[in-house]
Amino acid sequence: MKALYVEGGTFLHLMSPRLKLIGLCLSSLALFMIYQPVPLAFAAIASAMLYLSLRIGWRQSWVRMRMLGLTILVVALFTLVFNGWDEAAAVLFRLTALALAAAAVTATTTTGDFIDELTAAAYPLERLGLVRAADLGLAVGLVIRFLPEVLSRYDAIRDAHHARGFKPKPLTIAVPLLILTLKNADEIAAAIDARGIRRQK
Amino acid sequence: MDIRFQEAEARFEGRTVLHALSLSLSERRIGVVGLNGSGKTTFARLINGLVKPASGRVTVNGFDTVADADKARGQTGFIFQNPQNQIILPVLREDIALGLQGRKLPKPEINALVDRVLSRLGILHLGERRAHELSGGELQLAALASVLVTEPPILIMDEPTNQLDLRNRRLVADTIEGLNEHVLVVSHDLDLIADFDRVLLFHEGRLVGDGLPAEVIARYRGIALP
């Protein structure tokens, strides 16, 4: 699985991940407190310039943003029909500004940096005894590690269907996929414990 | 090395899978054989503390696997039957480094230790590879590296040559041969343990053979193929 991070040396790449995330939160709050289309249009233009400065390329951008763009467009049309021009324009510009700013942060922050920020954010929760901060990184690693195994197991189950002349159905695929995958949990957990990773407190 | 079982018994879901057992182990190469379900894997897991004795006690180099669980575990490295499930992070280097995270070492030092263990097993070139791209033999060596990096004095391996082709089997067997650590191997691969220092035979949850490979293996054949 390839992350949505894009290599580069722009000032967004160099900026501290924490600052970027805080900035994104604050600007989204600000966007929801503005109702007039004109300042929102300026915000959308600013976001677009930020995004364009990353030089992600049109094709990549299309792949990344088409679904989101479509959703925003549909919602804006909906608003236009029911609530008129002013509100439709405000919705369109606000959501576009938000989406492009968020995409810019995602494209300039590595997965590792994000995990570090999340782990740091989880430490206060750890003190309350809710979660263990280090578990988060481990769990993310586990998902990425075992995704290819799940996918090849899916292929194997589908092939087994064809080999025996059955048509694959959601149910007959899901059940063996679940059981075969989850049965590995005992051994993987034993391996983690045997290596002394994740000390039990 | 000093592994001691004192009247140690293991139960699973109300059933006794290993009857009260007392013995002590200090040889450098120890093999464990027996039919499927004979209790040999449970025996190996008791040493690592993955299974806790229901009664009696197990100590490894003086550390009790219950009272001193972390220290006892630090004495042993465990390599599982299925190396697939032993590599838990996507990239091999990251996975091996994970075992060192508790030591709070600086990054360059961790990298050096990872490099060292990879070179020792002749798989330095696999460091940046993703675990799901590795072949069976490579995975087995990778699993070994992930355990060796913390330098445990005792290694326990459960069926290390299971599922390997002839060439990979040879590679793993030679690697085991060359290890300086004490090694305890659970295996159906009788050639692998033929020149070990001591072999244990389990049958229906009891230790029924204990001695030099030739005599114990002969006994095992008698039980398995009467």
Place this chain on the structure above:
Amino acid sequence: MTTRDLVLAALFTAIIVALGVVPPVMLGFIPVPITAQSLGVMLAGTVLGAKRGGFAVLLLLVLVAIGLPVLSGGRGGLAVFASPTAGYLVGFLFAAIVTGFLSERFVKRSQSGLMQTSAFFLAALAGGVVVDHALGVIYLGLVTGIGIPKAFIGDLAFIPGDVLKALIAALAARAVIVGYPLLPERGAERA
């Protein structure tokens, strides 16, 4: 959370991601392709229960947030949370928890297969359809200013598909509890 719980949740997250990657499956009797990711969310609750199922979905949201394209159609990144439909995505978390809680509460090992399947179906319906759609509609209505009633009208089109997924989730969960039971029972031993 034990190491085993952590691993079960992570493996389930991998399954939910995989269900978004594989090509949509056509169901025999209606001509609509089923993207299986929301099915995965209902399954997380019915198979693993509230705590582990909830953690599995939380992990999915974390993967989205850190910029991995794990949602169906290769979507991911913080921009997804900026979408007007983000309520449905965040709603997944509550859907899995509610589905899991109700499954733990009402499904017993001693029940007949039909009873178990029905209980799973109602649990998946409550979490995956009622809770998720409610949160989705509320957020959509408020964030866009079109209002909740109108957002609800747009939402109706997606309900039949999700009801069907709840049924599949129930049948699958019943099969898994027979083959490899993982679901904890809650408040069972009263008699």
